[in-house]
Amino acid sequence: MQVTHELMNEHQLILKYLDLMERYVEFSQTNDNKDLFLQKAQDFISFVQIFTDTYHHAKEEDVLFKYLQAPGVLSHCNPLPVMLSDHEQGRVYTQNMKDALANNDLKTLCDNACAYSQTLKQHIFKEDNILYPMAESGISDDDKIALENEYRQIEEKMDKQAIWNEYEEQYSELESCLD
Helix, strand or coil, X not given: CCCCHHHHHHHHHHHHHHHHHHHHHHHHXXXXXXXXXXXXXXXXXXXXXXXXXXXXXXXXXXXXXXXXXXXXXXCCCCCHHHHHHHHHHHHHHHHHHHHHHHCCCHHHHHHHHHHHHHHHHHHHHHHHHHHHHHHHHHCCHHHHHHXXXXXXXXXXXXXXXXXXXXXXXXXXXXXXXXX
């Protein structure tokens, strides 16, 4: 049983959004329509706050990290403080994006969007290549079953299919604005 497969799948959607957000930043800096990112930034912020932070990070922080903290699971190092710090830094950048959007401050919005994107891309790399393999090898099979059940509770509470559908559709709409 692999308990990080779905998290890695979620990372793929997050990475798609990060790449698209960077394209919006670049577009706003190199084209006449400088307001396009200001017009669409709330969609990116919504994705970050709802899908990335509330849905995905909840599964990590409230479930996976709890199991990783069990005695003997992380035997040679503990990357959890770094992972949690990355999540918090992402929240700071997100709040800065919200503030910049409220003030129609395109430069600050773009700066924080890029900083958020780079932080999350590095963070996802660390999780996919360091933390998740540690979880797969360190968490017992019985705990993996319990962990999966806790994931399902979060997914049911937030209506996994609806949230995926909403953000896949939103992604397509956002992407079409740049075509």
